[in-house]
Amino acid sequence: MLRIGLPLLLLGLLAGCMLPPEPVTETGREVFNLYLVVLALALVVFVGVEGFILYAIVRYRRKPGDDVLPEQHHGNNTIEIIWTAIPTVIVFILFGFSMFTLARVEARSDDPGVRIAVEGFQWQWIFRYEDGPTVTGSAAEPPVLAVPIGEPVRLELETLDVNHAFYVPQFLIKRDLINVPNDLLDNELEFTITEAGTYAGQCAEFCGTAHADMTFVVEAMDRAAYDEYIAAIAAGEDAPGGDTGDCGTTIELAAVESLLYDTDAIEAPAGEDFCIEFTNNDSVPHDVGIIETDYNGDDVAPGESITYVVPAMEAGDYTFYCTLHPQAMVGDLTVTE
Amino acid sequence: MATTTLEPRAGTFSRSWVIDWLTTVDHKKIGILYIVNSFLFFFAAGILALFIRSELAVPGLQFLDQDTYNQAFTMHGTIMIFLFVVPVLAGFGNYIVPLQLGAPDMAFPRINALSFWFLPLGGLLIFSGYLFGGAAAEGWTGYAPLTDDTYAQGVGTDLWIIGLTLVGTASILGSINFIATIFKMRAPGMTLFRMPIFVWTILVTATLIMLATPVLTAGLIALFIDRNYGGSFFDPSVGGNPVLWQHIFWFFGHPEVYIVILPAMGVVSEILPVFSRKPLFGYKAFVFATIGIGLLSWTVWAHHMFTTGAVFLPFFSFMTALIAIPTGIKMFNWLATMWRGKLMFTTAMLFAVGFISMFLIGGISGVMLASPPIDFHVQDTYFVVAHLHYVFFGGSVFGVFAATYYWFPKMFGRKLNEPLGKVHFWLHFIGFNLAFFPMHQLGLSGMPRRISDYAANPEWTILNLVSTVGAFMIAVSVIPFLINVIATFINGEPAGDDPWEGNTLEWATTSPPPPYNFDRLPPIHSERPLFFLTHGHGHAAERPEDLEEEQVHDERPADVERREDPLV
């Protein structure tokens, strides 16, 4: 009993340890099932071969002093053909299953109800909801991708700089954000979520220094809640970044093509909060930071603008810069009484 | 046990051993240089791995900053592949192949030396990035446009490119040497189908190196032009194509991984028969499986690119799955070699059997990755890290250690201490599995690779901690190995010509061999020339054709057996 039971138990534990997360999308479930089939086959092979090795180690160990040579088999055509044919069949079966599942994963509906453009950049995400708001993430606050459950959601994936990848482990899928000239490649993902909840996601294509920080969160909710949520963001967008009413002074600053500010010198008053109205007219995200005070404003997506409220500073010469492009985009901030 | 009688050695003029080793063109010395140099880089890259694992043991950035971490895993991968595992196997090839062929040296001894010296030079260039503002930090795969000068500023990446180009050139020259030697310098009687399997694997590997590495060179040069001359190969902002980089890199990169594994498979195929005291089961099938893997390796490269959306998935998925077949054939042949053998568990045999059981796991995870839907989930996660380490480490590195324990006596005339070797093996084996098995689950549950830090959750924390313990255990296992090597040099047990009762020609000369390798060769009528010398003619249960040839040999035939030269 123990000789069979214990190994089976261990095997069960092993198999239980080797599973993807419980999928929360329809296609994720298909992939999970495919994985189970492959895992089962893998376990059979694993047990068979490792079992043989263990058996051979014990059974065929040379006894000390035994100098008689064992039978010198060179080969056996029959058995060699068999152990070529069987793996070939298994390969074909696995391939067939894979292609079937692949077709389901790659299927696209004619007209998905929800389309969201996902833009990745070093090192955060921008979500542009079709006919809706744009949400830009930052290291301090990874963005939330709100999606309804029960209907197809299509994501259009685009990178603003290097390669990235959109990955949600609980969807059992990822896809690269990658450029090919002339839009010859348009990466998309489509899924239908089956269960409301919060799902973690992050970039899964190494993209530089802060690749590890490029996270996001998926909030899946029923359609009604989704519509409300999106409306709320859209409304809140009209006053981003803080109370403009508090601004005694507002400085206008813009980012322009390519990787430049429209001025390299700005002035601000000392001893009081002041605002920077920042517009990003470049094709990649930018922000405004101040080196000496460690001020780091939120990232702004291309085409968007924001009003930064900068805490009061003492008189002096400072340097403002884009924290995303610190070498290219630098300027002088003079704070005067 | 066969022992040869040496003619009085030819007089050699004396010179300092430093100059001797610096200027040698003797394949045996060059082989040792390759091996020693490779192990030095192994330790360096291993220390980088310890940095990585220390940082990842628990969530939060403890002592590395992100950029240093990224340099660490980039250097770790680049050095391990290009400056350890490929050259160390080339080093064993350099030492052993001419001996196994009954040849006095390689075909081009001076180019052999040049090939070696490019290695420390290239390796130092790659590392020198650390002295000039930071080493390359974009992963050993160097994907564009991350490696373009916009995003990878500083010379670290340029030094990486130049160093790799040098190392690549070295290996191309080396591969030409191996192929020419194997086709032109076999001893009389050694037809291609009587060559040891190790030589066959080196032949196929050399062909892969010769044909694949130049493609990488082209890609590296193109990248250099993009970075330094305003080129538009891969930079999308000026019309270039990042996917093109991936195609070029992986067209090289996939044959590269077979370059890494095939010689190790050859080593296992040498060791298993000797310590099972039976011939390798299915020699011909093995040869064809090796060639089959070599050919198939050209057709699968885009399985590294499944998630780009830019490749034809069914073709690459199918061809990738197909490779399981010749690999399976080898696996079964090895098992059949052990079956009904009389197994002797020397350290070399332990590592060889360890190879089989670990490579199996790596092969299984590879077949899983061949399925695009599964790959969509686990690509670029720790599942891939687990897979690659099971095949590179559980496969090739186990093969390297097996080769070390097996051929050390031939190279240095002394056997490594067996009990210490077993301590090394078990620490290494347990540490290896502790380090890398949990990574399967880390990847399946969604932990991406190449991240300096991860979300704090209990599952990931425990698995990462176990993995780090395993990594340190591997590091500790190196200690008995080093002690063993040093102690054996100082006072090891003399080995004699043929300490293992081997089958192949390297054991038919002294340990170490004289500069010219052989005073006389045994007659070669099979793939185990020494076996017949040792065990005499007319041994029971031999192949009928071998038996015939033995009798023919005894009667001094009228028809001289001609060596087949396929290039005539």
Next chain:
Amino acid sequence: MTTHAEATAREEGKFTPQDHQSGMPTALVGMLLFIASEVMFFGGLFATYFNARATTSGAWGPPEGAHELDIALAGVLTAILVASSFTMQFGVWAIRRGDTGKLKLWTAITLGLGVLFLAGQLYDYSQLGFGVGDGVFGTVFYTLTGFHGAHVFGGAVGLTIVLARAMRGQFSARNHVAVEAVSMYWHFVDVVWIAVFSTIYLLG
């Protein structure tokens, strides 16, 4: 080409002397293998060319404001290089006959033609009006033709060495592997040029 002595020697497992080796000389095998690796190198470069051509929209050619490619000049360069392959082969045939004088003559002519090719290539570059940093076409054009030119230069170095050695009387009918090897390399360089010319200039 074996004698009874050699047959006996083989049978007894002793080595046969190098100059009775059968088949292609080892150095030539080495050169052939090296050429194979170079074919793969150029294969990589051609891959970048074709990929660039396939993924670029609009007209495929030199950037705005630069000259069109000079097919006539390229045609002349092709003729020069093809002719040089013939002259190289005449040299090889000469030394196989033992005619060192003709070897020197034909090698010198081949070298001259090679240098002429390089000069023509450089002249072409000077007239084009765009550089390697001027867009996708510029990048792949200069890389492909430039590395080919570099290989012509390497071949020219080889030819110079062969010429120098021939002038020192180091070659004979039985001993001239270096000539054969360099000639193989030179023919390879010519074939690559034909591919480059066809792809860049004819295919367009």
